[in-house]
Amino acid sequence: MNEFIKRFRSSLETIDRVAAESVFKEALMTLTPIEVVEQVVVPALEQVGAAWEDGSVALSQVYMSGRFCEELVERALPPSDPDRKHQPRSAIVVLSDYHMLGKRIVYSVMRASGFELFDYGRMDVDALVERALADKIRVLLISVLILPSALKVREVCARLRTAGTGIKVVVGGAPFLFDDQMWREVGADAMGRNAADAVTIVQGWMGEMQ
Amino acid sequence: MNATTMNSMQRTLTALGQQEPDRVPLFLLTTLHGAKEVDLSIEEYYSRAENVIEGQMRLLKKYRSDCLYGFFYASIEVEAWGGSTIYLPDGPPLCGPPIIRRPEDIDTLQAPSVMDSPCLVRVLEAIRGLKGRVGDTVPIIGVAISPFSLPVMQMGFDKYIELIYEQPERFERLMEANIAFTVDWANTQLAAGATAICYFDPVSSSTNIPRDLYLKTGQQVAKRAISQIKGPTATHMASGRCLPIIGDIANTGTAVVGVSVLEDLSELKVAANRRVSLLGNLNGIEMRRWTPKQAEAQVKRAIAKAGRGGGFVLADNHGEIPWQVPEEVLLAIGDAVERWGRYPLDWTSDWIDPASA
Numbered sequence: 001m002n003e004f005i006k007r008f009r010s011s012l013e014t015i016d017r018v019a020a021e022s023v024f025k026e027a028l029m030t031l032t033p034i035e036v037v038e039q040v041v042v043p044a045l046e047q048v049g050a051a052w053e054d055g056s057v058a059l060s061q062v063y064m065s066g067r068f069c070e071e072l073v074e075r076a077l078p079p080s081d082p083d084r085k086h087q088p089r090s091a092i093v094v095l096s097d098y099h100m101l102g103k104r105i106v107y108s109v110m111r112a113s114g115f116e117l118f119d120y121g122r123m124d125v126d127a128l129v130e131r132a133l134a135d136k137i138r139v140l141l142i143s144v145l146i147l148p149s150a151l152k153v154r155e156v157c158a159r160l161r162t163a164g165t166g167i168k169v170v171v172g173g174a175p176f177l178f179d180d181q182m183w184r185e186v187g188a189d190a191m192g193r194n195a196a197d198a199v200t201i202v203q204g205w206m207g208e209m210q
Numbered sequence: 211m212n213a214t215t216m217n218s219m220q221r222t223l224t225a226l227g228q229q230e231p232d233r234v235p236l237f238l239l240t241t242l243h244g245a246k247e248v249d250l251s252i253e254e255y256y257s258r259a260e261n262v263i264e265g266q267m268r269l270l271k272k273y274r275s276d277c278l279y280g281f282f283y284a285s286i287e288v289e290a291w292g293g294s295t296i297y298l299p300d301g302p303p304l305c306g307p308p309i310i311r312r313p314e315d316i317d318t319l320q321a322p323s324v325m326d327s328p329c330l331v332r333v334l335e336a337i338r339g340l341k342g343r344v345g346d347t348v349p350i351i352g353v354a355i356s357p358f359s360l361p362v363m364q365m366g367f368d369k370y371i372e373l374i375y376e377q378p379e380r381f382e383r384l385m386e387a388n389i390a391f392t393v394d395w396a397n398t399q400l401a402a403g404a405t406a407i408c409y410f411d412p413v414s415s416s417t418n419i420p421r422d423l424y425l426k427t428g429q430q431v432a433k434r435a436i437s438q439i440k441g442p443t444a445t446h447m448a449s450g451r452c453l454p455i456i457g458d459i460a461n462t463g464t465a466v467v468g469v470s471v472l473e474d475l476s477e478l479k480v481a482a483n484r485r486v487s488l489l490g491n492l493n494g495i496e497m498r499r500w501t502p503k504q505a506e507a508q509v510k511r512a513i514a515k516a517g518r519g520g521g522f523v524l525a526d527n528h529g530e531i532p533w534q535v536p537e538e539v540l541l542a543i544g545d546a547v548e549r550w551g552r553y554p555l556d557w558t559s560d561w562i563d564p565a566s567a
Contacts, residue, residue, distance in 0.1 A: 055453075097304075
C-alpha cells in the first residue's frame with residue numbers, strides 16, 4: 001500500500017494527471033473504491049498537506065492535487081454511492097471575504113476523501129448563521145484570508161452557540177496560521193492548518209456525533 | 211559622514227549598500243492607519259490624494275518610520291483594468307469580481323494607460339505631494355503588483371493556477387499585457403517622486419509555487435519587468451516563504467526582498483549573501499495583540515538575527531500593518547528600534563534567542 005501512496009503522491013506533486021489516474025485505476029483492481037479513497041487518496045493528500053505546511057510543497061501543487069483527486073473520486077464513488085461516509089451534515093463557507101482559493105482546496109480534499117458537504121460560497125455573518133441553522137448543519141468549515149474576516153468568526157460562533165445547536169466550527173486560513181491563538185480567541189472548536197487537517201478533524205468528530 | 215546625523219534617506223541607502231548606518235532603518239508600512247489619523251472612513255480617505263498626503267505625514271511624525279508609503283490598496287490597479295473595489299470599514303479594500311471571466315478574455319486584453327486612469331493618477335498626486343513635503347530626506351515607496359501576481363485579482367487564484375499549468379500560450383499573452391502595464395505604472399510613480407518601487411510578487415513565493423515553476427514563470431517575468439523599471443525595486447513576498455529561491459530572486463535585479471516570519475531571519479541573511487537586502491519580518495497578525503514588552507522583544511529578536519553589517523530594514527512581514535494593530539504597539543516598535551537598533555550592535559554577540567533558550 002505504501003508503494004501506491006508514494007506513487008500517487010508523486011504524480012500529484014508533479015501535476016501529472018495521467019500518472020495519477022493510472023495509479024488510481026491500478027489500485028481499483030485490488031481494492032473497492034472506498035478502500036482506495038481511505039487507503040491511498042486520503043494518506044497521499046495528508047502527506048501533501050503536511051509537506052505544504054513544512055514548506056516543501058507549494059499551494060499550486062496542493063490545489064491541483066485536490067482537483068485531480070476530487071475528479072477521480074467523483075467518478076469512482078458518485079455522491080449517491082452508499083459507501084460514501086455516514087458523516088455529520090457539513091458545510092463550507094468563505095466568511096465576509098472574497099478570497100476563494102482556500103475554501104476551494106478544502107472542498108476538493110474533503111470530497112476526495114469521501115465527504116459530501118454543502119458549498120455555501122461566500123457569506124456574511126447574518127446569512128451564514130441563518131443558513132447553517134436552517135440546514136441543520138452539525139459541522140461548519142469557515143475559510144478566511146484577511147484579518148477582519150477571521151475576527152468575524154467570533155460573532156458566528158457566539159450566535160450559533162446561543163441558538164444551542166451544538167454546531168462544531170473548524171476554521172482555516174492565513175490569519176489563523178500566523179497567529180495560532182486566534183482560533184480559540186474567536187471561539188472556534190478547531191483550526192485546520194491545511195486541507196487534510198480538516199478531514200482529520202471532521203473524522204475525529206464523527207465518532208462523538210453518532 | 212557623522213553617523214549620528216543621518217536622515218531617513220541616508221540611513222536607508224547606507225543599509226541597502228550593505229553598510230551599517232547610525233541605526234537599523236524602520237519601514238513601518240502603515241496605510242489604513244492614515245485614515246484614523248485624519249478621522250475619515252477608509253473609503254473617504256482614499257478618495258483624495260490630499261488625505262493620503264496628510265495621513266502619511268502624520269504617521270511619519272508619530273511613529274518615526276524611515277519611509278513614506280505611497281501605496282493605497284492593491285485592487286486600485288485592477289480598477290484601472292475595469293475592475294471594482296469593495297471597501298471594508300476595518301480592513302484593506304478588496305478586489306471586486308474578476309475582469310477576466312473566461313480564459314478566452316485574455317486574447318483581447320489590452321493594458322490600460324496609467325495617465326488615463328483617474329484612480330492611478332490620484333496615487334501619483336499623493337506621491338508628488340509627499341515628495342514636495344520631504345524632498346530627498348525620506349524615501350517614498352511606490353508599489354506595483356508584479357505582472358505575475360496581478361492575475362490573482364484579475365481572474366481569481368484558482369483559475370490562474372490552472373492557466374499557468376494548462377494554458378502556457380494564454381499565460382504568456384497575459385504576462386505580455388501585464389508587464390507593459392506594470393512597467394508603465396512603476397515608472398510613472400518614480401517620475402512622480404517615488405524613491406523605489408515595492409514589487410509585490412506573492413505568487414512567486416515558495417509558499418505558492420515550487421521553485422522549478424518559479425524559474426520558468428515568475429522569475430522570467432520579474433527579469434523582464436524589473437529590467438525596464440527605471441529605479442530600485444524591492445521584491446515583496448507578502449508573508450510567503452522565499453528561502454529556497456532568495457538567490458534566484460537576487461538574479462532578477464532587485465535590491466531588496468520582503469521576507470516572511472515563517473522563515474528564520476538568520477538563515478535568510480546568510481542565503482541573501484549581501485546580494486540583496488532583507489525587509490521584514492515582524493508578524494503583523496500577532497502584532498494586533500502584542501503588549502509593548504512583546505513588541506520590544508520581537509524587534510530585538512529581528513535586529514539580533516539580521517541587523518549586523520547592514521543589508522537589513524526592519525518592517526512587518528506582509529507589506530502592510532493591519533488596521534487592528536493599536537497605536538501603543540506601533541509606538542513601542544519605534545521605541546525599541548531606537549533602543550536596540552543603534553549601530554554597532556555589540557549587544558547581539560551575547561544575545562540568546564528566548565525561544566531557543
